[in-house]
Amino acid sequence: MSQSTLRGRSAVIGIGETTYYKRGESPHAEFKLALEAIVNACDDAGIATRDIDGFASFSNDRSDPSQLAAALGCRELRYANMQWGGGGGGGSAAIGNAAMAIACGAAECVVVFRALAQGQHGRFGLGPEVGGVSGHVAHTVPYGLMSPAQMFAMKVTRFMHEYGVRQEALRAIALASYHHAQSNPRAVMYGRPLDEARYDASRWITEPFHLFDCCLENDGAAAMVLVSAERAKDFKHEACYVLAAVAGSHYRAGATVHNTPDYASASFKTVAPRLYAMAGMGPSDVDVLQCYENFTGGVLMSIVEHGFCTAEECNDYFTLDNFTAPDGDLPLNTSGGNLAECYMHGLGLNIEAVRQVRGTSTAQVPRVEVSMVASGPMVTPVSSCIFGSEATI
Amino acid sequence: MSTRYLADGLPVPLASELDRPFWDGLRQERLLLQRCRACHRFQWGPEWICHRCQNFDLAFIEVPPEGRIYSYQRVWHPVHPALKSQGPYIIALIEIPHADNVRLVGNLLGDARQEVEIGADVEGVFEQHGDATPPFALLQWKTV
Numbered sequence: 001m002s003q004s005t006l007r008g009r010s011a012v013i014g015i016g017e018t019t020y021y022k023r024g025e026s027p028h029a030e031f032k033l034a035l036e037a038i039v040n041a042c043d044d045a046g047i048a049t050r051d052i053d054g055f056a057s058f059s060n061d062r063s064d065p066s067q068l069a070a071a072l073g074c075r076e077l078r079y080a081n082m083q084w085g086g087g088g089g090g091g092s093a094a095i096g097n098a099a100m101a102i103a104c105g106a107a108e109c110v111v112v113f114r115a116l117a118q119g120q121h122g123r124f125g126l127g128p129e130v131g132g133v134s135g136h137v138a139h140t141v142p143y144g145l146m147s148p149a150q151m152f153a154m155k156v157t158r159f160m161h162e163y164g165v166r167q168e169a170l171r172a173i174a175l176a177s178y179h180h181a182q183s184n185p186r187a188v189m190y191g192r193p194l195d196e197a198r199y200d201a202s203r204w205i206t207e208p209f210h211l212f213d214c215c216l217e218n219d220g221a222a223a224m225v226l227v228s229a230e231r232a233k234d235f236k237h238e239a240c241y242v243l244a245a246v247a248g249s250h251y252r253a254g255a256t257v258h259n260t261p262d263y264a265s266a267s268f269k270t271v272a273p274r275l276y277a278m279a280g281m282g283p284s285d286v287d288v289l290q291c292y293e294n295f296t297g298g299v300l301m302s303i304v305e306h307g308f309c310t311a312e313e314c315n316d317y318f319t320l321d322n323f324t325a326p327d328g329d330l331p332l333n334t335s336g337g338n339l340a341e342c343y344m345h346g347l348g349l350n351i352e353a354v355r356q357v358r359g360t361s362t363a364q365v366p367r368v369e370v371s372m373v374a375s376g377p378m379v380t381p382v383s384s385c386i387f388g389s390e391a392t393i
Numbered sequence: 394m395s396t397r398y399l400a401d402g403l404p405v406p407l408a409s410e411l412d413r414p415f416w417d418g419l420r421q422e423r424l425l426l427q428r429c430r431a432c433h434r435f436q437w438g439p440e441w442i443c444h445r446c447q448n449f450d451l452a453f454i455e456v457p458p459e460g461r462i463y464s465y466q467r468v469w470h471p472v473h474p475a476l477k478s479q480g481p482y483i484i485a486l487i488e489i490p491h492a493d494n495v496r497l498v499g500n501l502l503g504d505a506r507q508e509v510e511i512g513a514d515v516e517g518v519f520e521q522h523g524d525a526t527p528p529f530a531l532l533q534w535k536t537v
Contacts (some may be wrong), residue, residue: 127473130404136438138406138416140498142531144399147472147483154464154486161464161511204469204481256438258486259496263464 007265014045024119032058034115054079058090088346089376093383096245156297169318181336266377298377325356402475458517
């Protein structure tokens with residue numbers, strides 16, 4: 001095996017979550033939520049927390065790895081990693097960073113985690129209540145452009161304009177998430193189904209996003225435990241191998257004030273080819289996709305940029321039937337995702353991808369060998385990863 | 394003083410070392426955008442270095458406040474207390490053909506429920522906020 005690839009070098013052996021709460025409703029502090037998810041992931045794997053020697057997170061998580069290691073009795077801390085960038089763009093990158101540390105021997109047992117308690121720390125979806133703003137936000141906020149939905153809406157509108165994509169394509173994404181959440185008791189929107197009429201009647205947040213095109217905001221935590229492929233067979237569950245994990249973005253994706261040259265993009269155009277090259281496969285090999293829904297329009301462009309359909313095919317391809325497990329062509333967001341299960345900055349999507357390989361999803365796709373995640377569209381850097389069963393190694 | 398597009402009470406822009414000539418220009422009803430003195434290409438938002446030739450010698454050059462709509466959004470949900478009674482409003486992303494097609498964010502004046510045409514020509518309207526602390530001006534847009 002080439003030493004220059006992450007393919008098959010490491011595996012997820014444990015996954016753990018807390019209860020997912022509505023935003024601000026966690027009875028626990030954020031750090032305690034992180035601990036609970038990590039303990040759950042270790043219990044799931046059948047490994048002691050003291051054996052963890054590395055932590056990887058993203059989006060400026062506030063739970064400090066040294067404090068986590070101290071609390072969890074870790075014998076030694078070898079790796080404390082944070083993927084730069086806000087939003088959920090780092091979800092799959094954090095897994096890649098863990099996989100890199102393991103592949104090169106920097107650490108042996110790395111936990112990837114994300115914890116959020118917005119009651120404790122304030123929420124994402126509001127503008128700044130300050131007297132003045134400087135820097136690049138001074139060129140947007142005074143015009144009433146300040147929330148995440150507003151930061152991304154014009155990318156989606158431009159994409160829909162260029163390719164004649166209809167609102168129904170966005171609706172299909174929301175319907176798929178809510179459909180799958182109805183079989184997932186962990187989902188915040190479990191028992192709260194969505195149909196076309198309710199979507200169409202829902203209020204606009206900012207065009208082209210209805211209420212149901214926008215992710216939830218939640219409290220909770222999620223974690224997964226990774227070890228080397230060699231060790232991975234020694235634990236309770238079938239190992240879920242990391243076949244590829246890639247992060248990045250295109251030329252000047254970080255240009256400010258909406259000046260990135262390739263504006264109508266989810267930022268995956270350079271990432272997806274490297275992802276498939278590392279995995280040694282293509283979109284037709286993918287059995288099930290978890291695709292980060294900060295907003296449905298990001299999913300639209302992510303799916304195109306990962307090669308599942310062309311931009312011109314979106315109106316035909318984006319249907320509830322196509323996205324529904326178990327029989328759709330591309331079962332999508334099978335836990336309910338960020339729209340209807342929980343918004344844990346997308347790490348819940350990665351955990352669901354592992355469940356699909358294990359065969360334990362509440363919306364299980366038959367015989368999953370290749371399970372993919374696209375994390376955090378429209379931000380920079382973004383990331384994607386592909387998990388595989390033993391058969392793919 | 395002309396009517397302002399959005400309700401008062403949003404955070405005001407504070408000029409920085411990087412973009413002060415732009416904000417000073419708007420107060421004087423002139424649009425000044427950043428251009429490299431070496432390669433003579435415009436860039437936006439303002440940067441410390443020319444992103445094309447990595448030259449640090451940058452100038453602010455006046456360009457006609459004329460553009461075309463590259464994208465837009467009609468905002469309905471208020472995310473700031475100052476906008477609670479605002480109702481819908483339109484944010485537009487405007488390409489500036491006179492400045493290498495850099496883009497500016499602004500509001501599209503007129504009926505908030507108007508049909509917006511991507512690609513439509515627009516012209517700038519300077520919106521003075523002389524009573525703010527500190528005083529500033531915004532650049533808004535109306536279809537031609």
